[in-house]
Structures are given as C-alpha cells and as structure tokens.
Amino acid sequence: MPRHVAVLGAGLTGLSSAFHLSRLHPNLKVTLIEGQKQAGGWVRSSRIALPDNYGSVLLEAGPRTLRPNAQSILELVNILKLQDRVITVSKDSPAAKARYLYIPPEYGGTAQGLQEIPSSLFGLLKSPLTRTLVPAVVQELFKWNNAPPDNQDESVDSFLRRRFGSSFAETFGSAIIHGIYAADSRKVSIGAAFPTMVDAANRGWGGLVRGMLVPSRKQDPGSYDVGDMPNRLEGAAVFSFRDGMQTLTDSLEEDLKRNSNVEIIYNSPASSLEHGRDEFQINLAGGQTIPATHVISTVPTPTLHHLLASSNGDSLQALIASPTSTVHVVNIVFPGPPSSIHPAGFGYLIPRPPSGYPANPSTSRPGFLGTVFDSCSLADQDTETPNPFSYDNARFTKLTVMVGGPYPTPSLPPFLSSSEGPTSPAERQLPDYMRTVLDQLSLHLSQTLPDPVYWRVVPNRRCIPTLLPGHTQRIQELRSFLDTRYEGRLQIAGAGVGGVSLGDCVEGGRKAARNLVL
Ligand SMILES: Cc1cc2nc3c(=O)[nH]c(=O)nc-3n(C[C@H](O)[C@H](O)[C@H](O)COP(=O)(O)OP(=O)(O)OC[C@H]3O[C@@H](n4cnc5c(N)ncnc54)[C@H](O)[C@@H]3O)c2cc1C
Known part of the structure; x- marks a missing residue:
C-alpha cells in the first residue's frame, strides 16, 4: 500500500x-x-450582531491570546500570510501591566477585594500584596535546596509552598493555575506546567530566584520560518487576530x-x-x-x-x-465604556477558597476562576480606524467570566444566550444563573452593574486536561x-x-x- x-x-x-x-x-x-x-x-470565535444599534462584537468561546515567543505559531502566521490580520497588546498598555487578584473576604488580612499585582517598584511600595510577595521572594533567595529526593516531579502547589511558603502558594499559585488550567494547583505537575521554573531551580541549586539570576545555557531555538514576525511583534505582550x-x-x-x-x-x-x-x-x-x-x-x-x-x-x-476540567465561558457585553465597569487591565484571577472547594454547586456563588477584561486587550476586534478603542468613550464593554474547573459546575440556564429564550420584553428576565454571575461580578468590581446588552454561556465540557x-x-x-x-x-x-x-x-x-x- x-x-x-x-x-x-x-x-x-x-x-x-x-x-x-x-x-x-x-x-x-x-x-x-x-x-x-x-x-x-x-478554538471558536464568533462575531455577534448586538441589539439596539450597538454594532457587532467578536467573542471567543475558547482561547483568546497568544504569546509572541511561540516560534511555531509565528511560523504559521508567516507561512499562511496572516501578518495583516494580527492585533497586538503593547507591553506598555494597562492590559499588559495591570493584572489583578480578587482576594475573597474569607482570606482575612488587609489585602482583600480587587488588588493589583505589583509590576513596578512603586506598585510594590503601595500594594497590600507586598506583605505576601516580598518576604516570600527574599526568603526564597536564601533558602537551602529542599527539593524532593531524585528531583521527583511534584505539584505546582508543593513546589511553591516549599520555596515561597504557604501564603504565596495559596494566594498566587492557586490563582494562576485557575487561570491557565482551570484546575487545583495541588494537582497540576510543576514539571509539565512550568518546565522553565524547574530548569531555573536546578540552575540555582534548588532556588528559583537564584536560578533566574544565573544565565541559562543558550538552547538551539530550532529552525522556524518566522519571516519578519519577531520584528512585527516587538514590544507586544500578547497577540491575537482581528477576527x-x-x-x-x-x-x-x-x-x-x-x-x-x-x-x-x-x-x-x-x-x-x-x-x-x-x-x-x-x-x-x-x-x-x-x-x-x-x-x-x-x-x-x-x-x-x-x-x-x-x-x-x-x-x-x-x-x-x-482528569479534565469543565469550564463555562460566560461572555458579557455591557453598555458604556470599560471605565464605567472595571479598572483598566488584563483582568483578575481568584485564589482557591481557604476552606476548600465546595462539594456541591452553589446557587448563590458560582465557582468563579477569574474574569478577562477583553475590551482592554482585544477591542481592535470590534473597532475600526478612525474610531480606535477608548477606555473612557467606547460604546460597550466586553468581558469574559470563567466558571467551573475544580468547582462543581452549576446547572446551565434554560437558554444559553440573551438572543434565545422569550422575546416579549415583559418575560425577558435574566435567568438565575446569569443573575448570580452578575451579582458576583458586582461584588468583585465593587459596583452596581447595568443590565448587559448581550450575554451567552458556553459550556466547554472536559476541555482542559489536568x-x-x-x-x-x-x-x-x-x-x-x-x-x-x-x-x-x-x-x-x-x-x-x-x-x-x-x-x-x-x-x-x-x-x-x-x-x-x-
Ligand atoms: C476556555 C478555554 C480557554 C483557553 N485559553 C487559552 C489561551 O488564551 N491561550 C492558550 O494558549 N491556550 C488556551 N486554551 C487551551 C487551548 O485552546 C487548547 O489546549 C487547544 O485548543 C487544544 O487543541 P487540540 O487540538 O490539542 O485539542 P482539541 O481542540 O480538543 O481538538 C481535538 C479534536 O479532536 C476531535 N475528536 C475528538 N474525538 C474524536 C474522534 N473519536 N474522532 C475524530 N475526531 C475526534 C475533536 O472534535 C476536536 O476537534 C484554552 C482552552 C479553553 C477550553
């Protein structure tokens, strides 16, 4: 044959x-x-026509951003001639610089609510998160090599706890793994999720910060037909496509x-x-x-x-x-500019509950993993020159809430988007599912939110392997x-x-x- x-x-x-x-x-x-x-x-993107002359919006049900260091992706963009369809998020923009954690009140302490993760010395001086971050990083630098015998693989939580202490692992580690894997950081392999961290710790005699100070041996980057993509993406934190x-x-x-x-x-x-x-x-x-x-x-x-x-x-x-995680992706479009809805930035992640994940779905608190402020990074998908995106003047705000992962997933609403379900204005009430999502969002953003122009829930069953x-x-x-x-x-x-x-x-x-x- x-x-x-x-x-x-x-x-x-x-x-x-x-x-x-x-x-x-x-x-x-x-x-x-x-x-x-x-x-x-x-990978599923849809352009949705919004009601009431709001125009249209591009929504993602799955992945939304790419990193410019992924050579094999740059190669595809180059060979498939997609250069002119690329949109970038500049490293200087709030979407690249401002990332938040939402620390629930159960955590106690002074750092509660929406907290910006410090990205500069000035930020470090004024952030309540400094009390967790700085001692953890300084102590790690001087900590002896406490790696498990034979360099065995371990969970992300165990690695961070061992090196940076429990508070850092529970607050930062669990939130980051919610954002990438929609999973419990106590279950995800550090070797599979962050191989470069393991390499750095090996270079630094067990210490991650020490290892980052030691230059790594240059690896052969391989041969990729990336054309001028690295130049085009210079200064970009992440990128996506207009459509x-x-x-x-x-x-x-x-x-x-x-x-x-x-x-x-x-x-x-x-x-x-x-x-x-x-x-x-x-x-x-x-x-x-x-x-x-x-x-x-x-x-x-x-x-x-x-x-x-x-x-x-x-x-x-x-x-x-x-095992695999199930994630409900909830895309919401609010009337008015992002400045009326949320702070400028990429979005926020939420650490795991200090008392553990609940055994049953909660009707009042769906298991939020985090929220992406899409308008701050991907507004070019919805606007055209000569009317570029404006944080203060855009007509609408799009954001995405991720629900589920290690939390029991709540029952789905009877209809999955605002363009389905009853058509008469009197009957057009938000389903309970969306009402509780909006209540949680209001709590996290510390403000009353307007009724959305559009919403939809995309149930991604068994979508991300742990x-x-x-x-x-x-x-x-x-x-x-x-x-x-x-x-x-x-x-x-x-x-x-x-x-x-x-x-x-x-x-x-x-x-x-x-x-x-x-
Ligand atoms: C909500 C969400 C957000 C994400 N965000 C990001 C992000 O921002 N950045 C990022 O880098 N990554 C992100 N990811 C991860 C990334 O999208 C996925 O890991 C990636 O798309 C997986 O691609 P895949 O081809 O390996 O698997 P899949 O996309 O699962 O493709 C497998 C294919 O096999 C088909 N198939 C299944 N069974 C059979 C069968 N028996 N016979 C034939 N075909 C079959 C399926 O229909 C499917 O088309 C995200 C993932 C999700 C779910």
Missing part, C-alpha cells in the same frame, strides 16, 4: 500536524478525520483544502483503531473504514485509549491518567512503548500530551509530523 497518513482530530494540533506533514512531504496522501461538523476543536483566534484554524483548514493530496472527513468520529501487519484500519462511527500506513493521533488522550485499548492491555494507562505530577515521564515511557510497538508509525500529540497552550499544541503537531517514521 502506498504511504497514507491518517491524522485523528482536526483541532489546532491535528491541523498543525497535517499542515506540516504535507509541507514536508508534498506527495504524501493525508486524511484528516474529525468527529465534529467543523474543524478547530476548542479572533479562529483565523488561525480556519486558515490552516483552507490551506489543507487547497491541497489535492489532503482529504478532510468531517462529522465522523473514529470508533476504533486496528493494526494489522503493516497497516492501520480506522473505523468511523458512520461505518466507513479508512486504511492507513501511519497515524498521528491528536484526539483527547482518553479517546485514543478507547480506540486502542482492546489491542494493548494495560500498557496505555498514561492515556487515562489526566497534567498530574509525573506526566512528562509517563508520556516519555508511553512514546517509547508506542515507537517499539508500531515502529514509529503511530505518533501522539495534543493538549493532553505536550501541554495545553496553543504554542504547545502547534509545536506538538509539528514534531509529530517530523517524528513519523515514513
């Missing part, structure tokens, strides 16, 4: 795998198999569709993966069977476990080791098992394998395409 690669899953990782494969091997036949009607996975993150996945999909050697099959979840002498058979839920000589799997790892389990016994436990301690080692062992068993003809990638950030996903797809033994 001529070489034929099946890529399972057309999220960002699968699209990146197929894209790089067909660039490396232009004559290779590639079939991309997607379970849903559309590609893109968790949202889906620009990236849509452009990859369009590029693949133009390639006559690539076929994309939609709406056809793979239901099993069989392996004969030197061929795979992928059975799809609709009854179709796709033969392939090679496979790159980018579907969630528990799904791959299900596809392969019958032929591999217990050897694939690593695929089901990571990479438990030992993840990196488990995946290494799994890769060598698969390489031996399938002679390098089955590669794995995706958020549950190589890390959840978009940069990790594109890089993972790129590597899988290169590692496939053709």
